[in-house]
Amino acid sequence: MNTFREEVRDWLSDNCPNSARGSGEQITIGSIMKMSDPALLEWRRKLGAKGWTIPTWPKEYGGGGLTPQESHVLVEELRAIKARVPLVGQGVTMIGPTLLEFGTEDQKRRHIPKIALGDVMWCQGYSEPGAGSDLASLQTRAVDKGDYFEVNGQKTWTSGAQFADWIFVLVRTDTQVPKHEGISFVLMDLAQEGIDVRPIKLISGTSAFCDTFFDNAVADKVDLVGQLNKGWSVGKRLLQYERSGHGGLSESSARRVLPEPDLSATAKKYIGENSEGKIADAAMREEVIRFAMNTRCFKLTQQRAREENASGKAMGATTSIFKLYGANLSRDSADLQCRLMGSQGNGWAGNSFSRKELEWSQHALAYRANTIYGGTAEIQKNIIAKRVLNLPE
Numbered sequence: 001m002n003t004f005r006e007e008v009r010d011w012l013s014d015n016c017p018n019s020a021r022g023s024g025e026q027i028t029i030g031s032i033m034k035m036s037d038p039a040l041l042e043w044r045r046k047l048g049a050k051g052w053t054i055p056t057w058p059k060e061y062g063g064g065g066l067t068p069q070e071s072h073v074l075v076e077e078l079r080a081i082k083a084r085v086p087l088v089g090q091g092v093t094m095i096g097p098t099l100l101e102f103g104t105e106d107q108k109r110r111h112i113p114k115i116a117l118g119d120v121m122w123c124q125g126y127s128e129p130g131a132g133s134d135l136a137s138l139q140t141r142a143v144d145k146g147d148y149f150e151v152n153g154q155k156t157w158t159s160g161a162q163f164a165d166w167i168f169v170l171v172r173t174d175t176q177v178p179k180h181e182g183i184s185f186v187l188m189d190l191a192q193e194g195i196d197v198r199p200i201k202l203i204s205g206t207s208a209f210c211d212t213f214f215d216n217a218v219a220d221k222v223d224l225v226g227q228l229n230k231g232w233s234v235g236k237r238l239l240q241y242e243r244s245g246h247g248g249l250s251e252s253s254a255r256r257v258l259p260e261p262d263l264s265a266t267a268k269k270y271i272g273e274n275s276e277g278k279i280a281d282a283a284m285r286e287e288v289i290r291f292a293m294n295t296r297c298f299k300l301t302q303q304r305a306r307e308e309n310a311s312g313k314a315m316g317a318t319t320s321i322f323k324l325y326g327a328n329l330s331r332d333s334a335d336l337q338c339r340l341m342g343s344q345g346n347g348w349a350g351n352s353f354s355r356k357e358l359e360w361s362q363h364a365l366a367y368r369a370n371t372i373y374g375g376t377a378e379i380q381k382n383i384i385a386k387r388v389l390n391l392p393e
Contacts, residue, residue, distance in 0.1 A: 004070055008077045015046050020084050027086045030121025032163045044086040048117035053088055054096065061100070062113035068307075089160065090122040091115035093245035095168050095187075098238040102185075102226045111166075111187070124242075125155040125169035125188075125212060126235070132157075133379055135170070136179045136232065142171035142186065142219060149173070149186060149219040151194070154211065157373065161197045161210040164190055169219070170235050173228060185231030185238075187223035194218060203365055240319050242374045247302070247322025261337040261360070263288045270341050284340065291336055298329060317387030324380040327370040334364040 017039040020027065027040050035041055047053050050064065055071045057063025066074065078085055087093075096115045099107055114120040131138040140153025151171055161167065167188050174182030190197070194217030199207035226234040264279065267288055272280040279285035302322065309315055337360050338345030347353035347361050371377045385391045 001069060001073060005073050005077065008074055011050070012077060012081060012083065015043070016081060016083050017043055022082045022084075024084065027084050027118075028163075029086055029088050029091075029118035030163060030165050031119065032121070032165070044118045047086065048088075048119075051116060053086060053118065054092055054112075054116050057096070057100065057112070057116075061108050062116035086118045088115055088118045088121075090124060090242075091118075091120065094124065094238055094242050095122050097241045098168075098234065099225065101237065102234050104222075106222065107187075107225065120165045121160065121163055123158050123161045123164035123167045123190075123212075125158060125167045127157045128154060129156050133376060135235075136183065138170055138172060138183065140169070140171050140214060141175075142173050142184060144173070147221050149184075149221070149224075151186075151188070151214040151217040151219050154213050156209075156211050157200070158197070158210045158212045159208060159373070161190070161212050162199050162207070166190060167195075167212070168225070168238070170231055171219070173231075177229070180232045182229055183231045183235065184228055185225045185234040186219040187225065188217065188219045192217060202369075205362060206366065208366075208369075239375060240316060243319040243323035243380075244315065247319055247326045261333060263291060263333075263336060263340060266337060266340045270344065287336065288340075291332065295329060295333075298325060317383055320375070320380040320383040321388065323374060324377055324384070327374075327377065330370050331367045334360060334367040338364045 019025070019037050019039050020043045025035060025037055025040060027044055028035055029044070044053075048062070051057070051059060051062060051066075052064050052074060054062065055064035055066040055074055056068060057065075059065035064071075064074075092115060096112055099111060103111075111120070115122070125140075126135060126138075128138050128140060138153075140151065140155065142149035142151045149171070151169070153171070155169065158167070167190055169186050169188055170183055171186055172182055173184040176182070188195070194215050196213040196215065198211045198213070200209045200211060201207050202209065225231070267279040267281075267284055271284060274280045279288060305315070305322070341357060341360070344353060344357050345360060345364075347357055349358070353361075375383075386393065
């Protein structure tokens with residue numbers, strides 16, 4: 001392993017530009033969002049060509065073919081130089097693993113190498129205005145036209161669709177059978193006239209989600225994943241991969257390096273500290289300590305679960321446990337950060353607030369979505385009760 005570590009260090013030294021280390025311009029993916037620094041695009045593609053954006057995936061599809069231990073070494077070395085890694089979004093966390101499990105050889109070879117390079121950004125077409133938690137009630141229709149399906153309908157809360165190149169979609173292909181049995185899973189190119197994407201403005205001030213309309217749009221038969229009318233099983237499995245990512249169990253989430261609030265420092269800045277250098281308010285001090293302990297315990301549980309899951313695949317229904325707790329933890333983190341800042345944590349605009357203070361006010365609103373997307377907290381609790389604990393209905 002020491003030899004591999006030296007190989008990683010040498011390669012990163014030769015290939016990772018200074019502009020990709022530490023904070024700086026976002027490393028984007030796909031064909032729509034551009035980067036002003038050409039070195040970042042070169043870094044993304046070099047890392048992808050090496051297979052290190054998806055290090056444990058098979059080499060024949062653009063992965064790195066690394067063992068879990070080698071992938072862990074890669075993570076350590078990337079963090080050591082504070083390298084910003086293009087995680088290639090839903091391609092890595094959701095559709096890529098699903099294609100490895102359910103896709104045809106042709107689908108794997110056409111789509112997965114582009115995911116590795118970050119040349120294609122994916123989005124998810126599941127929820128509809130009348131089919132959210134009851135997803136199997138979806139009404140977007142796909143009619144057989146020979147070598148393609150003609151798709152009509154609407155999807156909503158389509159994360160990142162305005163920046164995406166492709167979309168994976170659950171569509172209804174048979175209306176004469178029980179609702180779970182007439183659904184198919186298709187892949188669609190968003191760059192076609194029959195698809196209209198409209199961003200949704202949120203209370204947080206961002207537009208992370210979209211409405212996506214299909215008007216005689218085309219889904220080629222070669223991009224039907226799994227069997228016709230059997231897409232519900234594929235769609236549910238993809239959700240387990242999604243929840244695995246939200247819960248910090250997936251390979252990409254293990255590599256993610258995101259800034260976390262230093263709650264102790266925030267408390268001392270806004271509340272003050274006592275003569276012993278501790279947070280002055282005893283109640284808030286206890287709350288910060290309790291949150292830090294819960295966060296640490298959760299991270300250790302994530303690490304143990306990843307190490308015990310030798311296959312690297314989503315673990316099934318137990319992913320809902322990690323998704324539920326992780327979503328609540330991120331929401332509570334932003335809430336606590338704002339409460340520690342007192343009135344300065346309630347700002348939306350104006351010169352009386354710093355940029356950081358305004359950012360955390362927005363985070364506190366945005367992070368509430370964590371308990372909704374990927375399946376609401378209530379859905380996760382139902383899955384845990386039925387599929388993990390085997391409780392009677």
